[in-house]
Amino acid sequence: MDYFLTEEQRLLQEIAYEIVKERIRPVRAELDEKEEFPWAIMRDLAQSDLFGIWIPKEYGGLGMGILENCLVVEQLARGCIGIATTFAASGLGAYPIVLFGSDELKRKYLPPIARGEKLAAFALTEPGAGSDVSAIRTRAVRVGDEYILNGTKQWITNGGEADIYSVFAITDPSKGPRGASCFVVEKGDPGFFFGKKEKKLGIRTSATRELVFNDCRIPRSRLIGKEGLGFIIAMKTFDKSRPGIGALGVGLAQEALDISVEYARKRIQFGKPIISFQVIQHKIADMAMKIEAARALIYSAARYLDTKADAPDASKIAAMCKVFASDVAVQVALEAVQVLGGYGYMRDYPVEKLLRDSKILQIYEGTNEIQRNIIGQELNKEYGRIKESFIR
Amino acid sequence: MDFELTEEQRMMRDMVYKWALKELAPIQEKVDEEDWFPPDFFKKCAEIGILGITIDEKYGGLGSDVLTQTLVVEQMSRFAPGLAMTYAAHSNLCVHNIHRNANEYLKEKYLPPMVRGEKIGALALTEPNAGSDAMSIRTRAVKKGDKYILNGTKIFITNGPVADVFLVYAKTQPELGAKGISAFIVEKDFPGFSVSRKIRKCGMRGSPTGELVFDNCEVPAENLVGQENMGVHVMTSGLDVERIVLAGGSVGMAEQALEYAVNYAVEREQFGQPIANFQMIQQKLADMYARTEAARLLVYRAADLAQKSPRGGKGTELTKMAAAAVLFASETATWVCNQAVQIHGGYGYCLEFPVQNLWRDAKLYEIGAGTNEIRRIIVARELTREAFARKAQR
Numbered sequence: 066m067d068y069f070l071t072e073e074q075r076l077l078q079e080i081a082y083e084i085v086k087e088r089i090r091p092v093r094a095e096l097d098e099k100e101e102f103p104w105a106i107m108r109d110l111a112q113s114d115l116f117g118i119w120i121p122k123e124y125g126g127l128g129m130g131i132l133e134n135c136l137v138v139e140q141l142a143r144g145c146i147g148i149a150t151t152f153a154a155s156g157l158g159a160y161p162i163v164l165f166g167s168d169e170l171k172r173k174y175l176p177p178i179a180r181g182e183k184l185a186a187f188a189l190t191e192p193g194a195g196s197d198v199s200a201i202r203t204r205a206v207r208v209g210d211e212y213i214l215n216g217t218k219q220w221i222t223n224g225g226e227a228d229i230y231s232v233f234a235i236t237d238p239s240k241g242p243r244g245a246s247c248f249v250v251e252k253g254d255p256g257f258f259f260g261k262k263e264k265k266l267g268i269r270t271s272a273t274r275e276l277v278f279n280d281c282r283i284p285r286s287r288l289i290g291k292e293g294l295g296f297i298i299a300m301k302t303f304d305k306s307r308p309g310i311g312a313l314g315v316g317l318a319q320e321a322l323d324i325s326v327e328y329a330r331k332r333i334q335f336g337k338p339i340i341s342f343q344v345i346q347h348k349i350a351d352m353a354m355k356i357e358a359a360r361a362l363i364y365s366a367a368r369y370l371d372t373k374a375d376a377p378d379a380s381k382i383a384a385m386c387k388v389f390a391s392d393v394a395v396q397v398a399l400e401a402v403q404v405l406g407g408y409g410y411m412r413d414y415p416v417e418k419l420l421r422d423s424k425i426l427q428i429y430e431g432t433n434e435i436q437r438n439i440i441g442q443e444l445n446k447e448y449g450r451i452k453e454s455f456i457r
Numbered sequence: 458m459d460f461e462l463t464e465e466q467r468m469m470r471d472m473v474y475k476w477a478l479k480e481l482a483p484i485q486e487k488v489d490e491e492d493w494f495p496p497d498f499f500k501k502c503a504e505i506g507i508l509g510i511t512i513d514e515k516y517g518g519l520g521s522d523v524l525t526q527t528l529v530v531e532q533m534s535r536f537a538p539g540l541a542m543t544y545a546a547h548s549n550l551c552v553h554n555i556h557r558n559a560n561e562y563l564k565e566k567y568l569p570p571m572v573r574g575e576k577i578g579a580l581a582l583t584e585p586n587a588g589s590d591a592m593s594i595r596t597r598a599v600k601k602g603d604k605y606i607l608n609g610t611k612i613f614i615t616n617g618p619v620a621d622v623f624l625v626y627a628k629t630q631p632e633l634g635a636k637g638i639s640a641f642i643v644e645k646d647f648p649g650f651s652v653s654r655k656i657r658k659c660g661m662r663g664s665p666t667g668e669l670v671f672d673n674c675e676v677p678a679e680n681l682v683g684q685e686n687m688g689v690h691v692m693t694s695g696l697d698v699e700r701i702v703l704a705g706g707s708v709g710m711a712e713q714a715l716e717y718a719v720n721y722a723v724e725r726e727q728f729g730q731p732i733a734n735f736q737m738i739q740q741k742l743a744d745m746y747a748r749t750e751a752a753r754l755l756v757y758r759a760a761d762l763a764q765k766s767p768r769g770g771k772g773t774e775l776t777k778m779a780a781a782a783v784l785f786a787s788e789t790a791t792w793v794c795n796q797a798v799q800i801h802g803g804y805g806y807c808l809e810f811p812v813q814n815l816w817r818d819a820k821l822y823e824i825g826a827g828t829n830e831i832r833r834i835i836v837a838r839e840l841t842r843e844a845f846a847r848k849a850q851r
Contacts, residue, residue, distance in 0.1 A: 190803065193726075194727075195727060195802050195803055196727050196728075196732075196802065197727035197728045197729075200727065200728075200729075219803070220803050220807075263807055263808075264490075264807065264808035264809070265806055265807055265808060266798075266806050266807075266808065266813040266816075266817070267806070333586065334586075334587075334588060334589050334590035334593070335589075335590045335593070336590075336593075339589075344830045344833070344834075345830075395795070399791070399820070402659075402820060402824075403823060403824065403828070403829070403830070406588050406589065406824050406828050407583065407588055407612070407613045407824055407825070409824065410658055410659050410660070410820065410821055410824055410825075411613075411656050411657065411658055411659070411666075412656075412657035412658060412659065413656070413657070417658075417659030420659065420820070421659065421817065424795075424798060424806065424813075424816075425806055427799060428798075428799070428802055428803055428805070428806055429803070432799070432802055433799075434737050434799070437737075438737075
């Protein structure tokens with residue numbers, strides 16, 4: 066289907082897909098098996114200027130929006146969402162600086178991120194603060210011209226590999242959620258350490274580590290925005306990034322469908338290609354419908370959010386993209402394994418990895434349960450403002 | 458209708474549960490991570506006397522029933538689903554089928570060492586081009602003097618890389634299609650037999666899966682199981698029982714995933730309270746329980762029917778119920794384990810937590826022993842059989 070993308074947007078898709086074909090598909094199984102970080106591919110993406118997508122032009126980026134990011138990560142996800150997640154997580158880490166950082170922070174950190182010379186990471190989750198992000202305990206205390214950070218962050222994507230971290234910490238415990246702030250911490254800052262690399266069900270090429278702050282001292286100028294803005298920064302960032310998680314789901318599901326249809330056309334049982342059987346036709350039909358619906362939602366949501374910067378329903382729309390497309394990704398990946406049967410379950414074929422990978426989309430960047438909370442609560446508020454009655 | 462397990466069944470269930478918790482649960486992470494088959498696994502199984510559940514006492518077995526066998530697979534699957542599958546492939550797919558179908562000579566020769574765990578068994582049906590379409594197997598068996606000469610390739614064979622004794626299906630008269638299939642016992646040391654590779658899988662790791670090659674493999678004529686060209690009866694009857702026994706594995710995985718999820722939901726606090734207090738988690742747990750118990754009842758009922766049925770295969774109530782049982786139980790297990798991962802959130806995605814392992818493992822039973830697509834076709838075929846017959850008479 067034609068989504069009436071601009072020439073420039075189509076070019077971005079082509080560049081990303083070229084990398085998928087030439088560089089990602091040939092190595093994805095090996096990177097997964099060895100749990101090896103995809104540095105070589107990060108360099109390819111850097112050479113193609115893709116890291117600069119949503120960084121403003123004056124800081125060395127392409128100055129594009131959510132839609133362009135979605136288009137690129139969707140393509141990368143056809144290759145491997147472990148790699149696409151590594152790429153997207155750098156954008157996620159940079160976004161608090163893009164949105165709220167001072168000119169000084171932007172000038173210092175955004176150009177190397179845009180050039181792909183340095184990776185960024187986003188550090189919010191803690192062992193006791195997953196879905197309940199307001200329960201974070203990492204403290205930042207101001208002493209003179211410095212902040213001193215203490216605490217532990219968990220499951221940080223690009224942890225240990227990235228050079229630049231957006232870290233959320235409590236500056237004023239008496240204010241609850243309004244007492245959180247966001248800081249830039251650099252790899253190598255005194256008192257900043259990395260824990261072990263987590264072993265995961267899927268996206269095994271992406272690095273997930275614990276961050277430990279033990280009297281970590283950073284200059285006062287590393288505060289992003291103002292004290293107390295932490296959760297606003299986090300939420301505004303998620304409004305921008307969550308459609309991208311949906312796009313990862315669409316790309317992964319598309320790959321699963323592509324493999325399923327190709328296999329079903331070639332695989333002969335009962336004397337015919339299995340695609341000639343209704344049970345297979347209906348499976349691939351459902352897969353294709355769900356994928357197209359998810360893609361349509363994400364593209365239109367992304368266009369809307371790019372056009373209307375202060376959209377009042379941004380959180381709801383972003384959450385819808387994330388939940389719908391990630392649920393589709395898991396359903397489609399499960400069916401792809403089923404279409405390929407015994408071959409689907411074996412590591413020689415790529416679909417079992419798609420299944421293992423897909424599950425993370427329902428968990429990270431806010432579990433789908435939390436997204437549904439957001440959607441439900443926003444609906445409650447919206448309808449509270451409507452005077453008209455629909456029940457006669 | 459009696460829903461109570463017998464004293465013997467309860468004792469066996471509880472004994473295997475405790476044994477699996479003590480012996481298998483601690484090694485499962487290594488089994489999964491390294492795709493490691495513990496070399497002493499069958500010796501341990503023999504020590505607790507579970508390798509001949511449905512086998513007559515005169516061959517060293519317990520002379521017990523299909524439901525007891527199913528309970529053993531269920532309990533073992535809670536902590537080590539891959540090893541439980543390997544156990545089932547030995548005790549049910551191979552040993553049970555030989556017991557049911559082979560002559561006295563073969564039974565006396567092969568059953569006792571397998572029941573003692575000295576020899577490992579496997580069943581070899583699937584081929585690269587014959588998966589769901591099982592009748593289209595191409596492995597040939599040609600009789601030459603007092604031997605059959607086998608040629609062909611078998612794929613996805615559970616226990617292939619470690620087994621000593623294989624129950625192999627091959628075509629003795631290809632022009633007769635399904636009616637030209639025969640079953641043979643092949644030993645790994647027979648000339649012309651080899652395992653070409655071990656296959657790596659998404660889940661059920663630790664259960665060795667192999668590709669077998671028969672290259673002018675010489676099998677003594679006396680190793681024919683049942684009559685020549687009657688192999689399809691061995692196959693379909695065996696598949697009915699196999700499906701029920703493996704469905705027990707699905708029930709075990711679902712049961713254990715639910716237990717992990719309940720414990721986690723009570724322990725894990727977010728928003729100042731255990732997440733089990735939230736309705737969203739409560740709804741998930743309730744559905745997980747309801748579906749698991751429904752699957753359990755259907756599987757036990759099918760196991761009971763298998764014990765009482767003289768035969769299975771086309772046209773029997775058993776074949777319909779067995780297909781329905783494994784279909785429902787396997788989809789339930791995948792769904793329940795997926796929910797359990799979701800309840801565990803980020804922890805559920807990390808390899809230290811066993812729920813992701815259960816989810817990967819559970820998916821296999823939607824595919825192995827006839828895919829769910831084929832099982833639905835079987836159920837529908839049996840459901841419509843009588844109505845079609847009546848219509849034809851009108």
